Amino acid sequence: MEEKINSVLITGASSGIGKALVEVFANNAYHVIGISRREKNLIDLKKSLGENEKYFDYLVADISERNQIEEICDNISSKYFVHCLINNAGISSFKSAIDDTIDEIEKIIKTNLFAPIYLIKKFLPEMILKKDGTIINILSVVNKKIFTNSSIYSASKTGLESFSKVLREEHRNDNIKIINVFPGATATEIWPSKALEKYSSKMMDSKSVANIIFQAFEQKGNLSVEELVIRPITGDL
Template sequence: MNTAVITGGGSGLGKELAVLLSKKGYHVHLLGRTEQNLKNTALEIKSNGGEATFHSLDLLSYETIQKVAKEVSDRFKIELLVNNAGVGYFGSFTESTDQEMEEMFSTNVFGPIRLTKELLPSLRKHKKSAVLNIISTAGLRGKKHESLYVASKFAFRGWGESLQKEFEGTPPRFINAFMGGMNTPFWDKSDHVGNPEKLRSPSEIAEIIINQYETENEIVIESKK
């Protein structure tokens, strides 16, 4: 059975990707901080006949990243890593805080880069391995009142695009996915988006990604007009 590792697999897009990947026959390893959410996703997958394991991981802690990466790669040959977890703080640049900037860059950029580096030796053993980076259309263009989030997503995109070139022809393959707004818990503590219910569902976005990631290196899913 092939193995997939998914950060932020307990909610939103990560959860939907995990469910679909398990249906494709992957044993999915769900990573995140809120154990109850990970557990619920794992239970859902298992009740559908799939295989799932969860691990507590805080992307802000390099030590935890190393520990979880070792735990998974010692026992499994990883075919797919989905760098999905992310946080966003929105509002005017003048009112933004240094702590928000630190947290966004640590979670959206440094965390996934560190995790990928730790899992690379395992990923490189599999001829068809891939790293799927969940970015955002915020990684394609600047947006008002999103400057620091956009900056983190541009950085993540730049890293992914560079590795697409550096690993061309050798595993893993790097895929960058850019999507518009989704109705997920991402907006629970923010009023940046007026009515999140108008946004696309994470299951719709997950389905598009799963249909494309095996053949495309770049997936762009714009918001509905």
């Protein structure tokens, strides 16, 4: 039987922090699988890696759809061992709780909470079997501070944080590292264009955030960065 390829799986890989994470891992010779809905962006990203494009494969999928998650997981598991899962994909509405529609609420919860849990449930058993694995959840400073117009986003991110904390305690003896990352304002496409125009100079850039996350991942020995809060020097917006 052909040995599986050790890989880093990154959701929301076509832009923002996800794209920057693909770049830093691939440029350090880690094999990366990127997932996104936007195929053109993934194709462009692969080309931009130059000689390191050999370290990057991608799958096009909408992870808010459970059937698509199951399909891509079966595809991945047949060939790759996901020794690092990075749950990065996330969406928000920037609306007050009263104005969020049920459809918007469901989409946010499915993308930000259900999908990461499904992916963890799929790939964790093999990590346990091999006594080797890292799960990195890209959360948000909304987990640390209350922001208006982000109720469902906050609920989804806080839910994933709580799930991961319990999971960490349940698998202390399985050599599984679970890193919860709480980035502050970062200049990515999740923000409305008007907000980027107004505040981008105060925001962090994705590459800098990705580099810090990569450093946390690379920590060796009997230690793990369990929580990583990253904010602009000037603080929250």
